[in-house]
Amino acid sequence: MDEFELEDNLEFILQSIQELIEDQGDDNPFGEVNQNELLANLVNYDQDNLMPDVSAEDVANGKDVQGIPWEKMLFPRDQYREMKMRTYKNYQNLSYAREDAVEHCKHVEKDSPYYDFQYNTRHARPSIVHFQVCIYPVIVSSFQYNMWSLNRATAELRNLVWATSKHDVYTVHNQSLTHWSSLDQISTELINGDDCIIPKQRGHGSQSVSMVQFTTMAVDKDLLVLGGFQGELIFKRLEDDGIVFSTRVTEDENAITNSLEIYEDPNGSRRLVAANNDCSVRIFDTEYFDLLNHYVFPWSVNSVSVNPDGTLFAVLGDHEDGLVFDPKCGKAIGKLTGHLDYSFSSAWHPDGNILATGSQDTTCRLWDIRNLSQSLAVLGGKLGSIRCIKFSSDGRFLATAEAIDFVHIYDCFADYGKSHEINFFGEIAGLSFSPDTDAFYIGVADQTYGGLMEFSRRHQHHYLNCLW
Numbered sequence: 001m002d003e004f005e006l007e008d009n010l011e012f013i014l015q016s017i018q019e020l021i022e023d024q025g026d027d028n029p030f031g032e033v034n035q036n037e038l039l040a041n042l043v044n045y046d047q048d049n050l051m052p053d054v055s056a057e058d059v060a061n062g063k064d065v066q067g068i069p070w071e072k073m074l075f076p077r078d079q080y081r082e083m084k085m086r087t088y089k090n091y092q093n094l095s096y097a098r099e100d101a102v103e104h105c106k107h108v109e110k111d112s113p114y115y116d117f118q119y120n121t122r123h124a125r126p127s128i129v130h131f132q133v134c135i136y137p138v139i140v141s142s143f144q145y146n147m148w149s150l151n152r153a154t155a156e157l158r159n160l161v162w163a164t165s166k167h168d169v170y171t172v173h174n175q176s177l178t179h180w181s182s183l184d185q186i187s188t189e190l191i192n193g194d195d196c197i198i199p200k201q202r203g204h205g206s207q208s209v210s211m212v213q214f215t216t217m218a219v220d221k222d223l224l225v226l227g228g229f230q231g232e233l234i235f236k237r238l239e240d241d242g243i244v245f246s247t248r249v250t251e252d253e254n255a256i257t258n259s260l261e262i263y264e265d266p267n268g269s270r271r272l273v274a275a276n277n278d279c280s281v282r283i284f285d286t287e288y289f290d291l292l293n294h295y296v297f298p299w300s301v302n303s304v305s306v307n308p309d310g311t312l313f314a315v316l317g318d319h320e321d322g323l324v325f326d327p328k329c330g331k332a333i334g335k336l337t338g339h340l341d342y343s344f345s346s347a348w349h350p351d352g353n354i355l356a357t358g359s360q361d362t363t364c365r366l367w368d369i370r371n372l373s374q375s376l377a378v379l380g381g382k383l384g385s386i387r388c389i390k391f392s393s394d395g396r397f398l399a400t401a402e403a404i405d406f407v408h409i410y411d412c413f414a415d416y417g418k419s420h421e422i423n424f425f426g427e428i429a430g431l432s433f434s435p436d437t438d439a440f441y442i443g444v445a446d447q448t449y450g451g452l453m454e455f456s457r458r459h460q461h462h463y464l465n466c467l468w
Contacts, residue, residue, distance in 0.1 A: 407428065425449060428443065
């Protein structure tokens with residue numbers, strides 16, 4: 001993962017606003033808006049106002065799913081969306097024209113919703129560790145429109161939402177891991193990264209960690225694992241208090257834990273695979289937490305995912321090409337060539353034959369593992385890079401999250417030619433299907449209008465018409 005630093009420059013931002021407002025062209029989206037009001041809003045941006053939760057009943061009565069009071073805004077929702085689409089600039093690591101990336105995208109028909117909105121809670125609002133700078137429009141809590149906001153975002157990964165049942169979700173807010181119960185509507189803190197975390201188990205490389213900035217997570221059955229900005233790994237048994245094991249996998253200064261996955265190897269043993277910015281993939285035993293294997297790649301590894309039988313890894317990183325990797329022999333057995341920029345996410349269909357990869361080039365590519373000569377299909381995003389990908393456990397749906405504002409749910413049984421598009425405003429911290437696929441969660445990390453959004457699966461019921 002490429003790290004990028006830029007000093008905050010208010011003068012530059014104000015100058016950009018001034019130039020855009022003073023543009024008298026026909027395409028200026030701001031029309032006759034008063035520039036003094038816009039500039040005042042930039043200074044008066046209030047990030048600490050916690051908005052109330054939003055229910056399905058609220059939405060049925062006309063409320064926005066994020067609680068945004070559009071009637072008090074300078075612009076209606078549609079106009080704000082239009083401006084956002086025009087002004088948002090997707091970060092690129094490599095030089096290419098976006099038209100080239102989306103040239104061969106599959107035509108996808110917008111379908112009726114597969115999942116219906118149920119609830120949006122602020123009490124489990126996820127947040128993201130920001131690595132980079134981007135400038136894009138935001139909605140401000142003072143119910144006005146703020147032209148530009150400086151946010152350190154776009155390079156981070158987005159796996160900070162995990163549903164273990166349709167009512168139980170784990171998320172990260174700042175340095176806190178929380179559990180959200182949608183039944184009780186209660187958020188409970190389980191781990192505070194600011195504390196000194198002392199593991200129960202000693203030896204095997206175990207060490208205390210503190211001031212941890214959580215960057216990714218994985219949950220499987222009773223085991224939860226968190227990754228940190230300085231290469232930390234933290235293991236927790238969900239039925240036990242405390243932390244069973246913690247460590248730092250490397251002393252390299254470029255150590256970010258980018259990706260975690262818990263899986264079963266072909267022998268039935270449960271393992272953890274971790275991808276880090278030090279160009280490494282590491283496999284750990286999940287009983288005693290021993291390091292079993294350590295593989296080094298020529299670039300920082302942003303994502304590693306495991307096929308259903310535990311025999312193959314998809315390894316993606318700071319390179320336009322990805323790899324299909326055999327952990328048994330420690331060698332790449334295939335190359336994924338087609339993306340035009342660095343890749344950040346991947347997932348395997350439950351049948352083991354289809355692999356989905358997401359890239360900074362704003363596309364998700366589908367690959368048939370039996371023939372990697374070219375991708376099976378290209379699915380295009382609307383605004384930004386594809387940061388998170390998940391298949392539902394029944395293999396029916398593929399969900400992809402862009403860095404901001406858009407989540408797409410594709411119907412795999414329709415050959416990915418139909419989709420349910422969910423759009424809102426804010427950075428996306430992660431998404432998760434529940435194991436039974438009845439619930440779907442999206443974490444929105446916007447500081448004012450963010451929240452954990454819950455959706456329920458829409459089932460088609462067929463009834464027998466009887467003649468009396």
